[in-house]
Amino acid sequence: MSDDKGRDGQMIRMRQIRKVYSTGRVEVEALRGIDLDIPRNEYVAIVGPSGSGKSTLMNIIGCLDTPSSGEYVLSGETVGGLDRNRLAEIRNRHIGFVFQNFNLLPYASALENVELPLLFAGVSARERRERAAAMLEKVELQDRMEHKPTELSGGQMQRVAIARALVNEPAIILADEPTGNLDSGSGKGIVGLFGDLHANGQTIVMITHDSAVAKLARRVVQIRDGQITEDRTVAA
Numbered sequence: 124m125s126d127d128k129g130r131d132g133q134m135i136r137m138r139q140i141r142k143v144y145s146t147g148r149v150e151v152e153a154l155r156g157i158d159l160d161i162p163r164n165e166y167v168a169i170v171g172p173s174g175s176g177k178s179t180l181m182n183i184i185g186c187l188d189t190p191s192s193g194e195y196v197l198s199g200e201t202v203g204g205l206d207r208n209r210l211a212e213i214r215n216r217h218i219g220f221v222f223q224n225f226n227l228l229p230y231a232s233a234l235e236n237v238e239l240p241l242l243f244a245g246v247s248a249r250e251r252r253e254r255a256a257a258m259l260e261k262v263e264l265q266d267r268m269e270h271k272p273t274e275l276s277g278g279q280m281q282r283v284a285i286a287r288a289l290v291n292e293p294a295i296i297l298a299d300e301p302t303g304n305l306d307s308g309s310g311k312g313i314v315g316l317f318g319d320l321h322a323n324g325q326t327i328v329m330i331t332h333d334s335a336v337a338k339l340a341r342r343v344v345q346i347r348d349g350q351i352t353e354d355r356t357v358a359a
């Protein structure tokens with residue numbers, strides 16, 4: 124799938140990304156000139172204190188929001204200036220989201236939750252079931268397929284959410300504080316799962332304020348006051 128990359132080999136390429144929020148008369152400059160390249164099969168943690176701009180950056184990477192200025196190229200496609208529909212299309216094709224609060228449908232089983240993205244993509248009922256079941260097996264929940272979220276632990280719920288994020292075979296898994304609502308043991312399990320996915324070729328961008336969690340990623344990008352202050356890759 125080398126055609127999934129930009130011509131310079133980057134999955135994500137950002138140049139001088141700025142984001143200004145205007146609320147009444149107050150302007151907040153949440154991102155102040157971000158330059159960031161993320162190649163295919165990278166496992167990067169974006170860390171920084173509360174209010175430093177992590178979620179703003181995640182929303183832009185995930186095509187949930189657009190920058191005020193700067194250039195963003197995702198898998199060779201320039202994202203700036205696209206309308207909502209095109210943005211949604213790119214998002215659905217390239218990104219699997221994992222959130223702090225899992226965002227599962229409470230009355231649906233684990234299997235139905237994982238099937239959902241395939242339903243939106245128009246995949247047949249039979250194929251949906253097969254692919255969703257295979258993903259739940261991958262996250263070691265083959266014996267919890269019919270369980271509802273309330274019948275699962277936090278760590279298990281996050282595994283369902285990860286299976287759901289993976290089921291469309293996204294180019295990137297984008298996770299915002301995925302361990303934020305988990306005890307440290309379950310959090311380690313989730314980060315370990317990301318490590319396994321990365322070893323199998325998955326590109327992962329994980330946002331966290333927890334430096335212990337970030338240490339388990341291959342590369343750590345530190346942001347502070349809307350700017351990158353450190354970018355460090357651990358030797359393999």
Ligand SMILES: Nc1ncnc2c1ncn2[C@@H]1O[C@H](COP(=O)(O)OP(=O)(O)O)[C@@H](O)[C@H]1O
Nearest residue numbers: 144146151153172173174175176177178179180
């Ligand atoms: N929708 C918004 N409207 C106005 N200001 C915002 C909005 N979202 C975030 N901010 C501000 O932008 C800055 C960065 O926020 P955020 O990206 O959520 O940081 P983090 O995720 O690192 O805690 C903060 O000062 C925050 O108050």
Ligand SMILES: [Mg+2]
Nearest residue numbers: 174177178179
């Ligand atoms: Mg945040």
